Amino acid sequence: MPDKExxxxxxxxxxxxxxxxxxxxxxxxxxYITVIFAVIYFxxxxxxxxxxxxxxxxxxxxxxxxxxxxxxxxxxLKTQEDYLALVSNPxxxxxxxxxxxxxxxxxxxxxxxxxxxxxxxxxxxxxxxxSIPAILKVMNEGVPDKGMxxxxxxxxxxxxxxxxxxxxxxxxxxxxxxxAPQGQMIERR
Amino acid sequence: xxxxxxxxxxxxxxxxxxxEIVKKFIYATIFWGAAAFIVxxxxxxxxxxxxxxxxxxxxxxxxxxxxxTNAAIFAFGGNIIFAGIYHSxxxxxxxxxxxxxxxxxxxxxxxLIIVGALITLPLGYSHGKEYAELEWPLDxxxxxxxxxxxxxxxxxxxxxxxxHLYVAIWxxxxxxxxxxxxxxxxxxxxxxxxxxxxxxxxxVQDALVQWWYGHNxxxxxxxxxxxxLMYYYVPKAANRPIYSYRLSIVHFWSLVFIYIxxxxxxxxxxxxxxxAQTLGMIFSLMLWAPSWGGMINGLxxxxxxxxxxxxxxxxxxxxxxxxxxGMSTFEGPLLSIKSVNSLAHYxxxxxxxxxxxxxxxxxxLTFGIIYYLVPRLWNTNMYSQRLxxxxxxxxxxxILLYYISMWASGITQGLMWRAIxxxxxxxxxxxxxTVMRIVPLYYVRFAGGVLFxxxxxxxIYNVWITIARAPRGEKAMAVEVPARSRxxxxxxxxxxxxxxxxxxxxxxxxxAVLAGSIIEIVPTxxxxxxxxxxxxxxxxxxxxxxxxxxxxxxxxxxxxxQMIRKLPYDVLRYGANSTLEESMYDRPFQWGSKxxxxxxxxxxxxxxxxxxxxxxxxxxxxxxxxxxxxxxxLAAEKIDYNILRKKLxxxxxxxxxxxxxxxxxxxxxxxxQAAVIxxxxxxxxxxxxxxxxxxxxxxxxxxQSLGKKTSQQGVATSNK
Numbered sequence: 073m074p075d076k077e078x079x080x081x082x083x084x085x086x087x088x089x090x091x092x093x094x095x096x097x098x099x100x101x102x103x104y105i106t107v108i109f110a111v112i113y114f115x116x117x118x119x120x121x122x123x124x125x126x127x128x129x130x131x132x133x134x135x136x137x138x139x140x141x142x143x144x145x146x147x148x149l150k151t152q153e154d155y156l157a158l159v160s161n162p163x164x165x166x167x168x169x170x171x172x173x174x175x176x177x178x179x180x181x182x183x184x185x186x187x188x189x190x191x192x193x194x195x196x197x198x199x200x201x202x203s204i205p206a207i208l209k210v211m212n213e214g215v216p217d218k219g220m221x222x223x224x225x226x227x228x229x230x231x232x233x234x235x236x237x238x239x240x241x242x243x244x245x246x247x248x249x250x251x252a253p254q255g256q257m258i259e260r261r
Numbered sequence: 262x263x264x265x266x267x268x269x270x271x272x273x274x275x276x277x278x279x280x281e282i283v284k285k286f287i288y289a290t291i292f293w294g295a296a297a298f299i300v301x302x303x304x305x306x307x308x309x310x311x312x313x314x315x316x317x318x319x320x321x322x323x324x325x326x327x328x329x330t331n332a333a334i335f336a337f338g339g340n341i342i343f344a345g346i347y348h349s350x351x352x353x354x355x356x357x358x359x360x361x362x363x364x365x366x367x368x369x370x371x372x373l374i375i376v377g378a379l380i381t382l383p384l385g386y387s388h389g390k391e392y393a394e395l396e397w398p399l400d401x402x403x404x405x406x407x408x409x410x411x412x413x414x415x416x417x418x419x420x421x422x423x424x425h426l427y428v429a430i431w432x433x434x435x436x437x438x439x440x441x442x443x444x445x446x447x448x449x450x451x452x453x454x455x456x457x458x459x460x461x462x463x464x465v466q467d468a469l470v471q472w473w474y475g476h477n478x479x480x481x482x483x484x485x486x487x488x489x490l491m492y493y494y495v496p497k498a499a500n501r502p503i504y505s506y507r508l509s510i511v512h513f514w515s516l517v518f519i520y521i522x523x524x525x526x527x528x529x530x531x532x533x534x535x536x537a538q539t540l541g542m543i544f545s546l547m548l549w550a551p552s553w554g555g556m557i558n559g560l561x562x563x564x565x566x567x568x569x570x571x572x573x574x575x576x577x578x579x580x581x582x583x584x585x586x587g588m589s590t591f592e593g594p595l596l597s598i599k600s601v602n603s604l605a606h607y608x609x610x611x612x613x614x615x616x617x618x619x620x621x622x623x624x625x626l627t628f629g630i631i632y633y634l635v636p637r638l639w640n641t642n643m644y645s646q647r648l649x650x651x652x653x654x655x656x657x658x659x660i661l662l663y664y665i666s667m668w669a670s671g672i673t674q675g676l677m678w679r680a681i682x683x684x685x686x687x688x689x690x691x692x693x694x695t696v697m698r699i700v701p702l703y704y705v706r707f708a709g710g711v712l713f714x715x716x717x718x719x720x721i722y723n724v725w726i727t728i729a730r731a732p733r734g735e736k737a738m739a740v741e742v743p744a745r746s747r748x749x750x751x752x753x754x755x756x757x758x759x760x761x762x763x764x765x766x767x768x769x770x771x772x773a774v775l776a777g778s779i780i781e782i783v784p785t786x787x788x789x790x791x792x793x794x795x796x797x798x799x800x801x802x803x804x805x806x807x808x809x810x811x812x813x814x815x816x817x818x819x820x821x822x823q824m825i826r827k828l829p830y831d832v833l834r835y836g837a838n839s840t841l842e843e844s845m846y847d848r849p850f851q852w853g854s855k856x857x858x859x860x861x862x863x864x865x866x867x868x869x870x871x872x873x874x875x876x877x878x879x880x881x882x883x884x885x886x887x888x889x890x891x892x893x894x895l896a897a898e899k900i901d902y903n904i905l906r907k908k909l910x911x912x913x914x915x916x917x918x919x920x921x922x923x924x925x926x927x928x929x930x931x932x933x934q935a936a937v938i939x940x941x942x943x944x945x946x947x948x949x950x951x952x953x954x955x956x957x958x959x960x961x962x963x964x965q966s967l968g969k970k971t972s973q974q975g976v977a978t979s980n981k
Contacts (some may be wrong), residue, residue, distance in 0.1 A: 080506055083506065086352040090501070092505075093504055093508070093561075095505065099550060099557060102553070106594075107894055110547050113542075114540070118535070125535055129827040129828065129832070133829055136681065138798065174885070176689075178884070181526065188869055216866060216867075219868055221867050225686040
């Protein structure tokens with residue numbers, strides 16, 4: 073205890089004494105600064121028109137949407153013919169299969185035979201005509217009424233086409249335990 | 262002491278302190294401490310390796326996590342608080358406790374409540390409100406025992422022989438008064454059965470009241486009483502004077518006044534109105550200095566005793582405890598800043614933060630106090646200083662492993678959740694990817710817990726041997742105390758005078774904690790009247806309500822939130838931000854505080870019923886890397902339709918727009934809806950006959966209703 077510190081004379085509780093030290097200056101300064109900051113912060117956001125959380129979110133979402141649209145515009149529309157090269161590319165099919173096994177397998181089965189979702193290997197389609205662009209559309213946008221979630225953004229963009237090509241490639245494999253046909257019969261061209 | 266008693270100073274009497282009650286609370290602290298740590302360890306292991314629940318419903322994470330938190334806070338924490346308060350107050354006030362009967366009623370009542378928790382929580386009887394999970398009969402028991410404690414305590418103050426109340430006692434009074442207020446207000450509920458009730462608050466009201474309670478359980482159960490203990494045991498163990506009396510005054514009043522406002526920082530970026538969020542944040546920031554006032558007074562009291570840090574394990578425990586207090590109370594305000602919180606909330610960072618406080622501050626202070634008290638109460642020396650040192654180092658290493666692994670886990674996962682690529686899409690859209698990354702850290706955390714428990718086992722052994730070898734048959738020692746005197750004239754001025762006027766002190770304290778409570782809570786109680794009625798919100802169907810109660814019973818809320826925050830990466834991942842309307846009939850609210858799994862606010866309609874059925878029975882059929890436990894028992898337990906009329910009538914009484922027909926047909930309507938879901942499943946898989954009328958059907962109904970009850974959605978939508 074430095075010399076200048078004083079015990080307070082009549083403070084003694086079960087042998088515990090108390091010193092008469094002042095409040096530490098840096099501590100008091102910290103307290104003042106947080107109080108001043110609090111007043112300014114509350115004033116700006118609650119009294120003098122600072123942005124609300126809703127406004128901040130709307131602004132951020134519109135710039136994100138702009139980015140999303142920019143990327144989408146960049147990609148040109150492709151036709152079935154453009155994709156067919158993928159189907160004969162073993163590397164693309166392998167990648168598509170790997171992604172299929174993590175995202176699609178729980179509902180469509182490990183061989184596309186159908187469990188919760190429909191059989192993907194037969195000639196029957198509930199949505200679209202079974203072409204790769206049609207498969208991509210269902211995959212990306214989903215069919216919420218039927219319980220098919222949209223996978224856009226969840227299946228990475230650079231794997232979308234590979235997954236669709238893989239689904240296209242398993243047509244006619246007739247796996248064991250295949251689910252009964254659902255939808256329209258569409259013969260493959 | 263110049264208590265104005267100079268004339269009577271010669272008169273003294275001999276009394277006996279009641280140390281038997283202190284011993285009982287010490288035994289209970291050690292016993293329940295071991296239980297709380299073991300349950301915590303089991304919960305930690307399940308996050309790394311889910312089958313550690315042994316596939317038993319009552320050992321599964323959602324049910325034992327509330328058991329762990331309640332046991333750690335109220336059983337381990339509670340019992341050491343009571344031990345320390347009864348021990349130090351008698352000495353600070355130079356009187357025996359007011360009533361031995363009340364002391365023992367308090368002791369046994371509290372232990373019975375803990376046993377009640379130990380039975381009901383694993384069986385799934387839960388409010389679904391964190392740290393307030395116990396059902397209404399136990400809530401009433403807590404209120405009764407707490408009031409008994411208060412009567413006993415204020416009785417002791419009334420018969421004191423020391424006129425002025427020491428700072429430790431200010432903190433004890435703050436604890437007793439505020440915990441009463443918090444518990445009573447947060448527990449107002451309407452019973453529907455022996456162990457089932459619904460809170461009177463709904464949605465955002467319930468959220469605000471709950472976190473006003475929840476945060477101040479930290480403040481007035483894990484902070485103020487422990488600061489009181491610090492103010493007695495630190496100067497006693499170090500034999501040093503308190504650094505600054507003035508600092509005691511300023512930090513005490515600023516702490517109790519400011520703390521009570523800070524609750525909304527648990528609801529930042531949520532649907533809670535902006536003004537309440539802002540108050541929660543700025544008061545949390547202003548809390549930094551008042552908290553550090555306690556740390557400074559504690560650490561600077563140890564000045565001059567630093568050499569003991571090498572030789573006296575008690576000083577080591579106390580000094581490290583105060584240091585952890587300082588760290589936690591710096592981290593707390595930091596986490597309350599909205600932008601920091603957007604990263605940390607729902608992640609393991611918060612779990613790390615909490616355990617820095619509980620293991621470091623509450624745990625180590627408790628161990629220091631036990632090592633201080635046991636030799637004195639049993640009139641002997643601790644059996645082994647070496648074991649105390651080992652306990653210190655093993656325990657400290659355990660805390661560091663825990664803290665550091667949870668920082669790494671929380672920040673890693675938080676950054677992955679918020680990562681948005683240049684294409685405006687989430688970089689890690691698959692939730693389970695962000696889980697797989699942190700599972701190794703769950704093993705590190707488990708190792709930290711093992712070390713902390715190992716250290717505690719050394720304490721148990723050391724205390725056991727110490728008591729076994731203590732001299733027997735010695736009667737308690739009489740202490741000489743000044744005679745009671747009423748003719749005190751000079752009690753000082755200013756705050757000094759207030760310290761002598763216990764009733765006025767208590768009233769002022771009550772007003773200090775009431776101010777923030779009223780300003781934050783009262784406007785929210787009327788909030789639903791002022792919402793624009795642009796869209797109607799449908800109440801839950803009876804079957805959905807059944808599913809919701811099962812969701813609460815299984816403790817799903819401890820891992821899943823139902824609150825899509827006003828943050829772009831929440832919106833991209835889960836859909837439009839949640840609105841106040843969506844939870845306006847939710848009793849209790851289920852916004853959640855942790856996302857070990859994904860948010861469920863808009864899961865309704867996202868997947869088919871069959872998906873949910875298969876996922877509940879074995880999540881790994883759907884998500885191979887999922888760490889969620891399997892819930893096969895939900896497909897075996899039958900739905901209780903009979904209670905539904907009662908449930909709906911209570912809900913109707915609370916203002917949910919059910920009509921009389923809804924109530925009287927509740928059971929029939931539920932059976933009809935269950936039959937539709939069941940038939941749908943059966944057409945897809947004829948082997949599913951056994952799931953008819955089982956709880957999983959109700960859970961599916963509830964899951965499919967989430968986000969579908971109103972068209973009132975948030976301002977921002979995702980790219981869908």
